Amino acid sequence: MVFGPILSNIGKHVSLEADEIAFFTSLLQYREISKKEFLLKEGQLCRTISYVETGALRAFHLSPDGKDSTIMFAITDWWITDMYCFVMEQPAMQNIVAIDDSCVWQLKKEDLERLYVRVPKFERFFRIIMQHSYIREQLRVLQNLSLSAEERYDIFLNKYPQVIPYLSQKQIASYLGVTPEFLSTVRRNKAGK
Amino acid sequence: MVFGPILSNIGKHVSLEADEIAFFTSLLQYREISKKEFLLKEGQLCRTISYVETGALRAFHLSPDGKDSTIMFAITDWWITDMYCFVMEQPAMQNIVAIDDSCVWQLKKEDLERLYVRVPKFERFFRIIMQHSYIREQLRVLQNLSLSAEERYDIFLNKYPQVIPYLSQKQIASYLGVTPEFLSTVRRNKAGK
DNA sequence: CGTCTATTTGAATGTACTCAAAAGCGGTGG
């Protein structure tokens, strides 16, 4: 059943009736993205939210001086969008790129709004998803404020082991907020322990 | 009308009927907190979410080595809780303290769950609140990754001007993730510009 | 195989921290 993974993701938090499933799935658009292809580029409008069925994506921001900062990674069974742009209907601050061949289900903003009205369980579902996202980001802020690069690196490895296989050290460095060169010396120092 | 401020806060995102208002307000508990008093201490369970009617609060974390990191400030018309602890029912990682005499309306977790069931509009309301909180934290992560302390300081001053009157530089430093001494030299350098 | 990018290494630099001391400021009690 093609909708299996996304429905089971939603089933973690709400139970849908057959007609609700039918309506929901009728709104979904399937999309395949090959490695290095962009789902969103800075400056565009971000009209969709995506559920990652397989593969891996990276959301990042480029500073005017060219510095690359990774906002999040999303692998199988995660949701991803530029939430600011999606909600506020402003030009995107983020780029979203596939870091491996990926398959996603996309939901357009206007369809999501219709879905909220017709199936209020989705308000609950996304309330819970947003709550978890908020908690996750708040924890990351706290770690960025209070921990050293080495500690953040250790935590990242332990917290997201499924993501590591997709990532270069450069990308991990960009997530941690350090240069690739410095992450390299952090690893060298750790190895000597 | 005592419930005016909190109802108008909710009215920004959903419209309530008279009976819904009656049920909602019956769940609220009023609480006055004097300056320096704690609403939550690390290690406790965080059973409530609070709407700040007047005053100002600060949520912070203390590292084992004593380092103070400010997670958020909340002033009039903001909501605050240790969301991780509130949702996961784990011991709090945060302290929440009044930085001015404050009045809050508190909602217990079990009452909020009842409210979600009886008045699903509150799922929508908190979905929107959580969405905004997520966006805010994600932006803060990005700024911590990509900007210098001076840039973060400027942005903070511009973004939360209403909060500044309540804050010492030490508290601002703790929010920015720098030492008070360093914030002082940042300010000195800016003054010379 | 060759090219392109990632990773490592090292030297020089810069940003932010620690520690210590002085100055400023606010609140409290005599």
Next chain:
DNA sequence: CCACCGCTTTTGAGTACATTCAAATAGACG
């Protein structure tokens, strides 16, 4: 009302963490 106490802020010297730049090495991919 003023003096004192405690806390915040400033300042400076020395240090540590992280960056920049450059070059060498290693890996990935067509």
